Amino acid sequence: MHEWALAEAVVESVLEAIKKEGFTSVKEVDISLGELQDIELEIFEFALKKLMKKEDIFRHTKINLRVEKTLFRCRACGNEWGLRETKDIDKDIREAIHFLPELSHSFIRCPKCGSPDFEVVKGRGVSIDSIRGEIDGSED
Amino acid sequence: MDPRTSVIGKRLEKVKRIIAVSGGKGGVGKSVISSLLALALSESGKKVGLLDLDLSSPSDHIILGVKNLYPEEEYGIIPPEFQGIRFMSITLFAKDEPTPLRGGDVSNAIRELLCITRWEDLDFLIIDMPPGIGDELFEAIELLKRCEFILVTIPSRVAFETVKKLALILREIKSPIIGVIENMKRGENDFIPKECERLNLDYLGSVRFDEKLEDSIGDSEKIKESKVFEDILRISRFLMEGQRDLSRCT
Numbered sequence: 601m602h603e604w605a606l607a608e609a610v611v612e613s614v615l616e617a618i619k620k621e622g623f624t625s626v627k628e629v630d631i632s633l634g635e636l637q638d639i640e641l642e643i644f645e646f647a648l649k650k651l652m653k654k655e656d657i658f659r660h661t662k663i664n665l666r667v668e669k670t671l672f673r674c675r676a677c678g679n680e681w682g683l684r685e686t687k688d689i690d691k692d693i694r695e696a697i698h699f700l701p702e703l704s705h706s707f708i709r710c711p712k713c714g715s716p717d718f719e720v721v722k723g724r725g726v727s728i729d730s731i732r733g734e735i736d737g738s739e740d
Numbered sequence: 741m742d743p744r745t746s747v748i749g750k751r752l753e754k755v756k757r758i759i760a761v762s763g764g765k766g767g768v769g770k771s772v773i774s775s776l777l778a779l780a781l782s783e784s785g786k787k788v789g790l791l792d793l794d795l796s797s798p799s800d801h802i803i804l805g806v807k808n809l810y811p812e813e814e815y816g817i818i819p820p821e822f823q824g825i826r827f828m829s830i831t832l833f834a835k836d837e838p839t840p841l842r843g844g845d846v847s848n849a850i851r852e853l854l855c856i857t858r859w860e861d862l863d864f865l866i867i868d869m870p871p872g873i874g875d876e877l878f879e880a881i882e883l884l885k886r887c888e889f890i891l892v893t894i895p896s897r898v899a900f901e902t903v904k905k906l907a908l909i910l911r912e913i914k915s916p917i918i919g920v921i922e923n924m925k926r927g928e929n930d931f932i933p934k935e936c937e938r939l940n941l942d943y944l945g946s947v948r949f950d951e952k953l954e955d956s957i958g959d960s961e962k963i964k965e966s967k968v969f970e971d972i973l974r975i976s977r978f979l980m981e982g983q984r985d986l987s988r989c990t
Contacts, residue, residue, distance in 0.1 A: 602813050602816060602817060602856055604815040604816060605747070605815060605816030605817070605855060605856040605858070606743070606744075606855070606856070608747055608750075608815075608816075609743040609744050609746055609747040609855050610743040612743070612746040612747045612750065613741060613742075613743035613744075613745075613746035613747070614743075615746075616746050617741065696833045696834060696835075699811075699817070699833050699852075699856065700830065700833050700834075700849055700852055700853065701848070701852070702795075702839070702841055702845045702846075702848055702849040702852070703830075703833055703834050703837075703839065705839060705840050705841055705845060706834050706837040706838060706839050706840075707837065716838075716840045717840065717842070719842075719844075724848070725848075725852070726743060726744075727741060727742060727743070728741040728743055729741075
């Protein structure tokens with residue numbers, strides 16, 4: 601249920617952002633979930649909705665979830681590859697990376713040159729792409 | 741927008757004091773001091789957490805002999821308990837695999853760990869900091885607003901030079917420094933206490949060099965019988981009672 605912790609972070613973060621902007625209601629929140637972190641979509645969405653229910657400001661909020669494909673880039677040879685091209689990722693390794701995506705550096709190697717020195721260009725973890733809200737009835 | 745930082749304060753709201761054990765220089769015994777300090781505070785009846793933030797060479801689990809511990813998932817990660825200490829380290833997930841991380845990955849991993857770990861009621865959260873005045877230090881300062889620092893040195897001008905720089909930086913950014921622990925002390929030498937006095941840093945006490953300590957590594961019961969633990973236990977009283985240990989000041 602580690603998805604709950606991440607959903608809680610999203611809700612806290614949105615609340616923080618709308619306070620700054622002075623929104624009186626939140627219409628839509630776009631969230632991307634990195635393929636690498638392998639978040640259980642249903643649990644995450646359920647947690648988000650449950651947590652948002654506690655705040656009146658989210659009464660009419662639409663949540664848009666998008667899974668972002670992971671792209672790795674090797675710093676040694678410049679090769680780019682996706683998660684599906686990585687081999688030997690068993691259940692235990694997947695779970696370790698699920699908790700801490702940076703552990704991909706412990707278990708994944710560049711398929712071309714074997715280097716552990718790569719960057720996760722995209723599709724790492726949870727991020728909030730945009731928040732649309734209203735300030736006393738006028739959309740922003 | 742990174743949502744993780746917004747929830748970190750909430751994850752630590754039940755922790756009374758957050759103490760980072762740092763020193764800048766590698767090999768001065770930060771991990772031994774951190775682990776034994778957690779053990780000493782726990783022995784004294786305090787609720788203690790130990791977070792090993794040395795992501796590339798974590799060692800608290802080796803010092804204390806933590807084995808087969810798995811984090812429990814419950815609305816996040818509950819740090820497992822070892823000898824009364826709530827323990828969190830990258831090794832709980834990475835096991836014995838190396839963790840070759842660059843700066844950006846280090847910051848990401850620290851944010852993730854702090855975001856998902858649910859620390860319960862604690863009197864003290866001891867953080868074992870890695871060497872260096874870099875990413876881990878600034879992440880800790882930025883994310884753990886209430887973090888206080890204990891600086892570890894050995895009786896060496898070389899090691900203290902880095903402690904001095906670290907102290908200057910911490911003062912500049914107004915991070916509280918509890919004081920300095922002089923580790924691996926051999927014989928009579930007042931260089932560190934005098935330097936601390938000159939720099940207006942509290943000298944918390946010294947920890948004797950114990951050549952038998954290596955034989956106790958991995959056995960927390962044996963560690964408790966060591967001279968090192970005896971000294972750290974004395975220093976830990978300062979943290980609990982606010983009384984500075986001056987018994988070993990020379």
